[in-house]
Amino acid sequence: MIFRQLFDPTSCTYTYLLGDGGQAVLIDPVFELVPRDLALLEELDLRLVATLDTHVHADHVTGAWRLHERCGSRIALSAAAAADTALVGQLLSHGDHIGFGSRTLSVRATPGHTGGCLTYVLDDQRMAFTGDSLLIRGCGRTDFQQGSPQQLFSSVREQILTLPDDCLLYPAHDYRGITVSSVAEERRFNPRLGGDADVGDFAGYMNNLHLPHPKLMDVAVPANLRCGKPDGDAPTPETPAWAPLTLRFSGIWEIEPMSLLEHAAKVQIVDVREAPEFVDSIGHIAGARLVPLSELSSRLNELDQSRPVVAVCRSGVRSAQASALLAKSGFSQVANLAGGMLKWRSESLPVVCDGERS
The missing domain is CATH 3.60.15.10 (Ribonuclease Z/Hydroxyacylglutathione hydrolase-like)
Known part of the structure; x- marks a missing residue:
């Protein structure tokens, strides 16, 4: 049990x-x-x-x-x-x-x-x-x-x-x-x-x-x-509407790679790896902004709080921490890329390596 x-x-x-x-x-x-x-x-x-x-x-x-x-x-x-x-x-x-x-x-x-x-x-x-x-x-x-x-x-x-x-x-x-x-x-x-x-x-x-x-x-x-049913037109909290997201038990919202590809034009993609990783063989997502996790707290002013933010790293671990930091800092629309760049690559989605798109 x-x-x-x-x-x-x-x-x-x-x-x-x-x-x-x-x-x-x-x-x-x-x-x-x-x-x-x-x-x-x-x-x-x-x-x-x-x-x-x-x-x-x-x-x-x-x-x-x-x-x-x-x-x-x-x-x-x-x-x-x-x-x-x-x-x-x-x-x-x-x-x-x-x-x-x-x-x-x-x-x-x-x-x-x-x-x-x-x-x-x-x-x-x-x-x-x-x-x-x-x-x-x-x-x-x-x-x-x-x-x-x-x-x-x-x-x-x-x-x-x-x-x-x-x-x-x-x-x-x-x-x-x-x-x-x-x-x-x-x-x-x-x-x-x-x-x-x-x-x-x-x-x-x-x-x-x-x-x-x-x-x-x-x-x-x-x-x-009323068993918790809202009275009249009282709003019920729902899943964020800006993209298909899944809430993990850790409290972190996640977005799947294909969903991020479909919604990339309207979100801010923040890659929180270190600079050498950003251009290594795994590559990065086109349009992603490099903000290493170690610098994120001091560079929050570079991001627009009114637009959704998706945090990205190699496996989804560091970006989960970045997502939590962003949420605590007042960003209300935040998600973590599920599985990070490893999952993105495993689904054969496009990446940029050393300035070239593949």
Whole structure:
């Protein structure tokens, strides 16, 4: 089985990818990071069959609808969440199962943070994805979205902490950079729900937190009841339109050699090799500007920020670094030539060597 834990630094949200037999599910995807998730799916050769939200989030917008539009994946969410049933492809209840390849996740209802919280447990009970019901040494708040401290205490104690001691617990959020816990750890060390705490202790603690509401709550909750579908004419971020590009999981946009040849007239081609390489036997692309990577930071003013830039090197490694540097420097239309000049030559595309075109 393939497992990846992904992170959104803006909302401190963890997204989880599980794959088997060429199929995958994503748990708690984030709207803005859908391109990242699509890139990973492509690189791992996985077909997304479903997105699973642990609850209707109040601090970020789900990527479920956006992924459905791109992949045809079904949207799965708690039946108790009261989301738009025209958009939810699978309304989930306690005891349901979601399959991917030869593996399954079982659904456990764990309300209390919100009325529609779910925990997803892997078939061998070695992993569980707890959303905000149980965080690492903590838990989600209980003061809005039909929350209830009594209900949350019961959910965690009966549905999560009854799993095997070595079951790994993966939450929807962590604000300290901690990635995973276990049932045994949380049963013993969770200061709110572990040890000898009873429901009175827990309710007394939760009812006196007095936390401010999440900053994005008024935006996120309505959007998530629509499964992340933009309201009305709200724009959806899309792939750059100036050329056919592929986003790699590294965060770098790439352009294939033939596509660059077709769009060469409207882009700035920046070759970041050293001067001797520019005229060696591999050659360079006609019209390319030589700006060695070691000089790029000091020569940015030679490039037009309003026009797309394609970085080129021998293999695509140095130019990937150049692409990242350009993006950080304010260039909004940047791509790396996939495979560099080696791939360009392997496809028998024209080059210039020592001033002569071949």
